[in-house]
Amino acid sequence: MKRRLLGIAVALAAVICGLAVHLGAADTAASDIAGDALYVVAVWGGLVALFPRASSWLIGAIVVAWSVGVELFQLTGLPVAWAGEWPPIVLVFGTVFDARDLLVYAVTGLVLAVTDAAVRRAVGWRRAGVSAAA
Known part of the structure; x- marks a missing residue:
C-alpha cells in the first residue's frame, strides 16, 4: 500500500511541477528538458x-517504451x-x-529505475510486493 501511495504522490507532484513549467517557464531548451523529465516521472x-x-526495471522499461512511442x-x-482542436492534448x-x-526519456527512466530499486532494497520492499512490515 505504501508503494501505491508513493506512486500517486510522485505522479501528482510531477504533474503539478510539469504544469508550472509548461505554463510559467520561458520556452527554452532547459524548460523543454525539464518538461520531458517530469513527463517520464509522472508516467x-x-x-x-x-x-x-511490478519490478523497478519492468516499470522503468515500460515508462521509456511509452515515452519513446509517444x-x-x-x-x-x-x-x-x-492540439489545434483541443490544446490540453x-x-x-x-x-x-x-x-x-x-x-x-532514456536517462530519466534509467535514473528512476535505479533509484526505485535502491529505495526498495533499502526499505526492505520485496520485488514481488511490499513485505508485511511495510
Missing part, C-alpha cells in the same frame, strides 16, 4: 500506483493536429518530434 508514478508489485507518434502529425502527446527528447 512512472502512475505505473507504480497501478502496479505496485515521441515517435508525433512523426505522424496527429498530435499537432489534435499537448500535455499528453506533445506536438512535434525532437530527437533530444529520446535521450531525456
